[in-house]
Amino acid sequence: MRFLFFLLLVCTGGAKAQIIVSHAFGDSTKPAVIFMHGGPGSNAINFESTTAARLAVQGFYVITYDRRGEGRSVDPTAKYTFQQSYDDLNNIYKQYQIKSATLIGFSFGGIVATGYADKYPEQVDALVLVSALVNLQETYRTIIASCRKIYAAKNDAAGLKDLDNLEKLDRASIEFRRGCFKQASKNGFFATPNRSPDAQAIYQKLDADTLYQYYANLNNDMPSNEFWKHEKYSTINNLPVIEKIVKGGIPVYAMYGKDDGLYSPEQVNSLKAVIGTNHILYMRDAAHYLYNDQQVHFLSGMRAFLYY
Template identity: 40%
Template sequence: MKWILLLLFTLPFSSVQAQNIYSKDYGNKDNPPIIFIHGGPSGNATLFEATTAEALANKGFYVIVYDRRGEGRSKDDNATMTFKESFDDLLQIYKTYNLKKANILGHSFGGIIATLFTDQYPQKVSSLTLVGALFSQQETYDHILHQAKEKFKNDPSKLKQINDIDSLNKNSAEYRKSCYDIASELNFFTMPNQTPKSQQLRNDYNASDFYKNNFRNPSSPLKFYKNEAQNNLDNKDMLKNIKKKGIPIFAIYGKDDGIFSEKQINDLIHITGKENFKLVDNCSHYLFVDQQDEFLKFIVHHRH
């Protein structure tokens, strides 16, 4: 009976494969469209899709998720991992779902893609929402390594490892990966205190087919840094220009997301305005799992 009820109350969706792009839509096509852009390079939308896509659709949105070409479920050995290719994938999503404009949600590295896309195709974007999104990459890397040096200041071997990372080419995949490895070691991506709901969401995800399809292409970052001339970006000025074009910018970040400094958060608040920004307590990088109710409330409140 439980499964019958679940089937009865599950929103209709369709799955689409086009140009090697995995995508799926949730909810009523007449509702305001939202496109979710996942992190990476080497990411996918499985966690968001499994935990949050349908919950967001239930709030009155038409939600579309997809995995970029060569990442996640959009397997493609010929993918180049460039921003242009990411834009082409996103334009294909607009075409596939007959969208003229959409609200864009960019998570983590997906926030960089979302910002660049909005700047280049402002006529296609109703609003831009940054969700724990990168926007000034070098500041993030500097902050991670500074925190690590403080943490391990009495551990000579660890301190040498951190200094070795700091001496790497700042535009290399190795540098980026090493910074995030240290951030993970410092639990920067982990919420301080799991709630019953966040634990249940993660347990359900780990037991789902979405988790089984949580494919991460290890060659993605290497290809990106080889083929994409633009990296290690600071998009603060671009965000200001997007706002000047009349496109609303919203931002929601976890108070315990250790990869962002206080200065970065304040810079972003200055850009979005306090009314369009939220810092969520007991919440790290994956806001839509850590504090899903707060995340959904924020998106609904800023419905566009």
């Protein structure tokens, strides 16, 4: 397995070069797949550590990178705009001499990947949404409704009061977004309660990986705050955009976990109606990081989707 590491130096208009950290796995003659991580404020190290090399074995040239100003791509001057993210992705294409690629949009990365596919369709072979945010207000409603059921069942008056206070906030605000995801984390919405032995082994490896733990536990609100300031992404609904992409001829696929508390079955069905019943996998015993929770199914799903 060939593994490459690049520091992508992006210099525009005489400005000081900035570093975009990226990695490549596999044979560069194979179909290119670019993984776009979640966040804002996250990185690609989870996917790199567990899944990227195994996906390359399936017959893909897999590229990962951290967005500017996030994770390992440190840039104090990052603008945190979608257009800058698109420009940096265009430079990833140039760096790896790729004319077109399949984009895997994970979580918030699904928003960035969808926007890129809409703006640069000639460079996208397919779009694969993995635990991807699509209609953010629906996600917030799902989180609150699920938390309310949990607190009501436990007679948790303090929890119910927290939700009441949360719902008084402006639903388009960064405070409301942050409060919703805080509730989701508190109630374990990102993890499946039924990890398979294979998944347990993957997470045990991550727990023992000090480099992964360092980046996983970085507390940096700037990317989230700045992206919200510039893009007001809390009100995004990408379903119409995805429908446009499909009508334009780019196949769109999706994978979601049934234990992912961010998405209701109704949300998954709404996406299914747009991209097609055969273009979506809804996995048991999988939550947000489904490529770890059900890695074999994720890998087989990618091959089934892209080798049609």
